[in-house]
Amino acid sequence: MIVGILFIVLICLIIGAIIYGRRLVRTEVTDAVFGNPTRALGGWHWIVAGVSSILVIWLYFSWDAGRAFFPTAANELCQVAKLNRTANPIRSAFPLENRQLRSTALLERDYGQIEALEAKLADTNFNDADRTELKSIIAEMRDTLALQASPSIMDPTTAGKLDEIANRINELAVNISDDNYPGTPDPDREKALQQPAWGETSVEIPPMAITDFGYKFSKASEVMDGISKDFSKIRNNGEGITAKLEGLQARYKGFKIDDTEGEAITAERKEMIKQIEKIYRRIDDGKIFPTAMTQSVEKALINFDDVQKSEQGSLRLIDIFALPGGDILAGNRACSEQGSGRWLPKPSDTLNTFVKMADPDVGYKGIPLLWYEMKPIGTVLEILVPDWIADLIPGEYSRHDDNGKVLNNLKDRVYAFATGQYESMLVPIPIGHIWDSLMRVLAGLFFGILLGVPLGLYMGLSRFAKGFFDPLIELYRPIPPLAWAPLILTIFGIQDDGKIFLLFMVAFAIMVISARTGATGTQLSKIHAAHSLGATKFQIIRKVILPNSLPEILTGIRIAIGVCWGTLVAAEMLAGTTGIGFVENVARKQSDYEIIWMTILLLGLLGLMFDLIMRFIIHRTIPWRGKG
Amino acid sequence: MSDLIADKVNMVFNTKGGGIVHALKDVSFTLKEGELLSVLGPSGCGKTTLLNIIAGFNRPTGGAFYLGNEEISGPGVNRGMVFQQGALFEWLTVAENVNFGLRMKGSDKKETAKKVEEWLDIVGLQGFGDTPTYQLSGGMQQRVALARCLINDPDLILMDEPLGALDALTREKMQTLVLKIWKETGKTIMIITHSVEEALLLGERLFVMAPRPGRLHKEYNLPFAEQGLTTDPREIKNSDLFTETREEILTMIWDMEEEIMGKSNAA
Ligand SMILES: Nc1ncnc2c1ncn2[C@@H]1O[C@H](COP(=O)(O)OP(=O)(O)O)[C@@H](O)[C@H]1O
């Protein structure tokens, strides 16, 4: 319902934006020549049109819109698919889906094998008598095969069975064109209506018919199933052909294998008989019919398909236009979407999944996406205080006395503080997949900036620093960060430490280079001026070179965030048990397209958020950029 | 007594190609406290080099400068510098630029603010204290640079083509401002310019430098700076002495330029 309204509103927005855009062009002064950049100014209505188009395309090709407007269409198409599926065994005997009539194809295949056998026979070391006998057996086999295609030898009962199949199909065609078929109400309707709706579970489309229209096709598919089964049982095994086959079998079975000519030749003869038997079995199958004999069935089926299609009526149009880029297929027990409807999850389903997962009690793999937890403040501070601080305190850790008492001294207490083992206030601490990913990026970035910027500035100012550190940085910087991942994750562990270090490496190189560029770009006259004004070396770095490098540094941070973000997700996919990349990786293993799309969108939105924040900071802190 | 004394100053640069450039050769002069000196010369004759050495940014390869009997060995607050293009700190406001030197010294904040007000008043920028410098026009930026330099109360003010980038009208106003400051503060000022008229108007003394090697070519003592504050500059410019001297110097510089061209053509 909401999706349907949204879809219509979006289309109206697109049309409105286009009309507004055209009107605007017409009313504007037309002196702006092509290539004038002012032509690209403004245009919020095109933003509306662009965003709406993306959403419309998504809604349309994911079949979300189709589902909203025709909620029962998929169920009905599922019944149609069932009918098609049950007719398939008959259909496949005729050139309806394949190029050749099946009998023709079988004949060709068997002829080919007989020919190959003949060629092989010519290559053997048999004596003349054997060779002649085998040759004549093979020739007879060929004749027998050809005989199957002859109407003259065909058993009249077989022909009768085929005609009966044709009649039953024709009868079903007549029935299905009757609106009241099958005439009785669906006994399973109650149960069918209780099935999970389309898209509610992993069984994508409820298989049992929920409309009378669908029930008609469902019922017809049951009938068609019976016809198909009977059709498959029919064999071209009348008396004439059976006699011929028996004669053939007696001949090759009676072929005496002479074992006096050496083991190799004996084995060869046995192999030859085996091959003949193999082909014989195929012919014995009786699946080859005279061309004219099956024509009635073929015609009936073509007619049935026509009737059935016209019976579908508007449902076919819905299939083509509302559920584009794929079909609904019936499997053994369930029906499923194929094509874009399958791999492009519906926006509403994706949103539902997200809302469900956003519930901290659900989350993903037991961890919420983004939530908070009350933790003692001691365990938080503990991270900031290194444990070895306690070791620096003079004295020893306390020992127990003879009464078994342990009296804690100062050293013990400091150690307890450093490890967070004390009672403290509870404070809310954010947790969850999103938070973990954010923290890793921010931590990596933080250390990258903290160490990278000073080193970069130093390298911009000192020949020693430039010469000494340049090779180190230039050697590791061009290596794709993920190439380091296996090594670093092994050394620092697959949890936060390894990932933060990996991101630190990424951010560090970028920050060093941008800070260095900034420092090198400082105008000499500014430094001279600062000198004349009495600034010390440190003041010059702090008050002149650093602010002067700020545009480069901030741009560097902006780039570093982007690269870190990409690296992090890939690193999380490699290893670990939390983070957005982890979620996507698990969803990938389970082919859960909705969650995959959700993580993709989430990553995009968070990346966009980072960039917008950086743009805002850049705008606020360096308004002089390009104006100095 | 803080006179500036140049004692046989020589400056030789090694060029990238392996050659040498004799930027200054045996430059000797004495600039008394309170004097206003303008330096003129064709481009490349070593004017900026001269100023940079006095400011302490470069060391001469021979000889030395003395300010108040002390040899100059590095940059210091007793010498203020105004550059051709502001060299302002564009991330700071006007007031923050002006009080930069005092902040670096860690002076009292209230007093600093008062001084900034005073100096903004003198250079004609009252009320612009909180304006970011990148929003100012070229002339205003040079006023800020002037105030920033003067607030430190240097003994010697060095200006390297400070008005070169300004339009004619702003330039005239700024010239009057420089004269006014010179008169009111009694500072020693050394100003480099490539405009002959400006050199005449702003020079109590005037050095004409010659290139290759850079050296002092001729010295003038002029009355125009003294007159400048009381008389209309246009009147001064029309006086016979002014036009004569101007023509003389112009011819001198033209000859030098021609000589350079001839030299490089012959080479
Ligand atoms: N750092 C330097 N290295 C090499 N040559 C220099 C350097 N600085 C200046 N020069 C040379 O010294 C001469 C004087 O330069 P400069 O003082 O800038 O001239 P002016 O300011 O009078 O135009 C020029 O020939 C210039 O090429």
Ligand SMILES: [Mg+2]
């Ligand atoms: Mg110069």
